Amino acid sequence: MHNPVGPAVVYPDGWGVYAVHGVRVPEKVVMNPGSVSGEEWVGLPNEEVRRIVIEARGEGLLTELDAQVSDTTSDSLGNSVRLWKSERIVGGAMLTMVELVNSTPEPDGSVKRYWIRVPNEIRKAASAAAWHCQLTPREWRRMKVQS
Numbered sequence: 001m002h003n004p005v006g007p008a009v010v011y012p013d014g015w016g017v018y019a020v021h022g023v024r025v026p027e028k029v030v031m032n033p034g035s036v037s038g039e040e041w042v043g044l045p046n047e048e049v050r051r052i053v054i055e056a057r058g059e060g061l062l063t064e065l066d067a068q069v070s071d072t073t074s075d076s077l078g079n080s081v082r083l084w085k086s087e088r089i090v091g092g093a094m095l096t097m098v099e100l101v102n103s104t105p106e107p108d109g110s111v112k113r114y115w116i117r118v119p120n121e122i123r124k125a126a127s128a129a130a131w132h133c134q135l136t137p138r139e140w141r142r143m144k145v146q147s
Contacts, residue, residue, distance in 0.1 A: 002021055075129065076141075083125040
């Protein structure tokens with residue numbers, strides 16, 4: 001089930017189910033993601049639901065959680081890669097995320113940004129991107145996008 005802008009299923013009596021990428025989410029995550037506060041996000045027990053909320057809210061959610069960009073680099077296409085860090089505890093550990101750009105354009109021509117949680121000991125944006133791709137930082141820097 002998937003509908004990022006409304007209920008994924010609506011029954012004749014009006015009851016519906018909200019889901020994004022097969023993950024059932026509270027109604028407000030779909031209908032008004034901006035209303036999910038940083039504190040609510042931290043308290044969400046389901047990592048997949050947290051991922052969907054941060055996908056919708058992005059940088060605004062991180063700044064609300066007092067996260068700051070601690071390092072920046074560029075990928076092989078020149079897209080900015082940023083490492084975000086916050087002292088807030090989420091899921092038992094401080095919050096450290098890498099912000100990446102998917103350079104493959106969406107049907108409307110836009111590109112998506114993704115925020116992915118990485119280990120707290122990572123200090124460099126290139127290391128965070130490499131960790132996500134299961135590469136060394138050197139391999140990540142040398143990686144070329146296949147066309």
